[in-house]
Amino acid sequence: MRLITALTLATLPVLALAQPIDAAKSQIGFTMKQLNVPVDGRFKAFNANIDFDPAKAAAGRADITIQTGSIALPTRDAEGEAKKKEWFNTTQFPTARFVTSSIKPLGGDRYQFSGKLTIKGTTRDVSAPFTAKSTGGQTLVEGVLPISRTAYKIGEGEWADDGTVADAVQIKFKVALNGK
């Protein structure tokens, strides 16, 4: 009983802030291009603390922590490479984080977020539009955030040259929030 109380107390602050997410329908992926060849990847492990009610969008907030070591790329070779020092340096920087600073409605089911994205110890201001669609007690938040990989030193040394691997990377996020 005491254990249950302790567990309840421990999880309560998180539950109070965040809506539970439907992991099966949520995904944080990205597309990069090498010599115009689109290569898709994603992060299999992330924690999303999100509180977003489309009716009160401005009060919404999100804090997402990504395990960089959970990166999935088309081949094992590419995955091994991405974890290296020149890329995500997953040993030294095991997590990447995104925190919203503001959300504003753009009309209809479209919204714009601004926030801070930290990858590999570098923090940059980012902003992008997204959509939020509520169906059957679930809200699907979806959008694309374009970033410059070199701004976060993803791909250092010989990889910093954007002639082979393009600088522009599209982060594609899709989060299904339960409730509302």
Added chain:
Amino acid sequence: MQIDRYSRPAIAMHWLVALLIVGGFALGLYVADLPLSPAKFKLIAWHKWIGITVLTLAVLRLVYRLVNGAPPLPESTQGLMRAAAHAGHLALYVLMFAIPLTGWAMSSAYGFPVVLFKLWQLPELVGRDEALGDLLKSVHQWLNWSMAACVAGHVAAAFKHHFVDRDGLLWRMSPHAQRR
């Protein structure tokens, strides 16, 4: 003895494909074991472009040959040798299609689609599946060694005709007519 020569377009396509096959083969062999680097990405891209060019020329050559035919084999080639010559040429044609196609399918399976000359993304031949990619890679390599054997046989047979039988066979495929 004056023998029938191949037509100019057939000769041009033969030598162009010969050059591309040798170049693409050498490039593939060299790049296969290179560690990941921007240079490797570039060389793989060139290897893929060469392969798709060979495939395109193979289609043209096949159509051209079906429409225009080819000069008959020398009278001296009879029986088993005649059958071997036809089988060898058939094998070369089959491999000119099978090798680029398995390479293309392997690219699709690995999730690194072919973008020809950085301009045109080719459709994916199979779905994403790394294990299938590994299988296709083995088949692609095995077909390439078969091609190497067929080309060696092709060249040896041509030299045997020209230098042992002295029947002037090489003039059939020479850009210049035999001086008389």
